[in-house]
Every structure is written in C-alpha cells, then in structure tokens.
Amino acid sequence: MLEKFLLEKFGYNKPIFLNELNIQNMSENAVRQAIKRLVSCGFLKRYDTGIYYIPKSSEIFGTSYLDPYTVIIRKYVKNDNTTYGYITGASFANQLGLTTQMPAILEIVTNKEATNGRTVTIGGQSVRIKCPALTITDSNVSILQFLDIISQANKYSELSKTDMIKRLKSYLKKCQFTQKQLSDVASTLTGNAAKNLIEWGMIYEFTS
Numbered sequence: 599m600l601e602k603f604l605l606e607k608f609g610y611n612k613p614i615f616l617n618e619l620n621i622q623n624m625s626e627n628a629v630r631q632a633i634k635r636l637v638s639c640g641f642l643k644r645y646d647t648g649i650y651y652i653p654k655s656s657e658i659f660g661t662s663y664l665d666p667y668t669v670i671i672r673k674y675v676k677n678d679n680t681t682y683g684y685i686t687g688a689s690f691a692n693q694l695g696l697t698t699q700m701p702a703i704l705e706i707v708t709n710k711e712a713t714n715g716r717t718v719t720i721g722g723q724s725v726r727i728k729c730p731a732l733t734i735t736d737s738n739v740s741i742l743q744f745l746d747i748i749s750q751a752n753k754y755s756e757l758s759k760t761d762m763i764k765r766l767k768s769y770l771k772k773c774q775f776t777q778k779q780l781s782d783v784a785s786t787l788t789g790n791a792a793k794n795l796i797e798w799g800m801i802y803e804f805t806s
Contacts (some may be wrong), residue, residue: 600632601641610654611662613669617648634757646720666721674708676726681736683708691747691754694763694769709734731786741779749791763798770803777804
C-alpha cells in the first residue's frame with residue numbers, strides 16, 4: 599500500500615515532494631492520482647504546490663502543521679543523505695552572532711537553482727535563492743558558506759570591526775578549515791572576500 603510506503607520512507611510531519619516520488623510499478627500520473635486520493639481521505643495534507651506531509655494529531659494541538667523552515671531546508675539545503683545548499687546573507691550573519699537582526703527574506707545558495715537570483719515563497723516565507731559558483735557538496739559547503747560571509751560581513755555586522763574579526767576567526771578555527779579546502783574553492787573567491795581574508799589576517803588561520 600502507498601500509505602505504508604510513505605510512512606516508512608518519510609514518517610509523520612516531514613515534507614514529501616511530489617516531483618521526487620518514484621514508486622516502483624507506478625507511472626507519474628498514477629502517483630499523482632494516488633496522492634490526490636490520500637489527500638481527499640485525510641491521510642495526507644497539502645502544504646504547498648507539490649509539497650505534502652502525513653499529519654500527526656495530538657490531543658493538545660490537534661492537527662499538526664509543517665514548519666516552513668523545515669520545508670525550505672529540505673527543498674534547497676539538504677536531505678538525509680546529501681547537502682546541496684547553504685544559508686547565507688543576514689540569516690547566517692545572525693547565526694554567527696554578527697547581528698541580532700532577523701531578515702524577512704531568507705537567502706540560500708543552492709544547486710537546486712539555475713539563475714543568479716530569484717525570490718520564491720514557501721509557506722508564507724520569502725526565500726531568495728541563487729545558483730552557486732561551484733557545485734555544493736558535503737565536503738565544501740562549510741567553507742563556501744564561510745567565504746560568502748567573509749565577503750559580506752561589513753554589510754551585516756553590528757559589532758566593532760575588532761570584535762567582528764575576532765568572531766569570524768573563532769568560527770574559522772572551530773571549523774578547522776585547511777589550506778587545501780581553501781585552494782579547492784579558490785576559483786569562487788570574490789575580490790572582496792580575498793581582500794578581507796588578507797587584510798583581516800585570516801589567510802594565516804587556515805591549517806596546513
């Protein structure tokens with residue numbers, strides 16, 4: 599039964615993307631019709647265009663709902679097996695403690711996008727997505743994200759320059775980025791990122 603397959607593969611309250619559903623011995627049209635039937639009977643709920651989930655009700659909250667952030671991360675950043683994007687801009691600056699501001703638009707660089715930038719809306723949340731300069735993988739995602747914030751830190755930081763640099767150096771050391779990692783993504787370095795790495799003394803913090 600399709601219900602059993604979906605429960606075993608996704609579980610409750612996890613986004614299910616229709617365009618990623620490949621079910622043995624079922625055509626694309628048959629899958630669509632089956633999903634429509636499961637929505638009608640209440641087994642599935644439609645979250646957004648092409649996005650569904652299996653709700654799990656509770657006595658306190660009643661029918662469950664998906665968190666937009668969870669859907670966005672699954673769609674553009676990573677699934678259980680693969681990383682294909684990362685959060686950047688003011689949102690990542692906030693995660694690093696460079697700013698207390700939480701932007702209305704979440705910025706993401708992702709392999710799932712082919713343009714240099716466009717804004718989409720998922721579950722009421724605006725998301726600015728753009729393609730990466732280099733294909734994002736599990737091994738390079740962290741350093742690509744770091745180099746992005748290095749090039750934009752002055753734009754978002756509410757800290758003094760000294761404190762900003764100290765915080766960024768601390769993050770660099772925590773991640774233990776190596777010279778080889780930097781060399782592998784050197785082609786993506788913007789002039790501003792390269793300039794800041796040198797002027798702020800960060801180029802010497804990469805381990806050999």
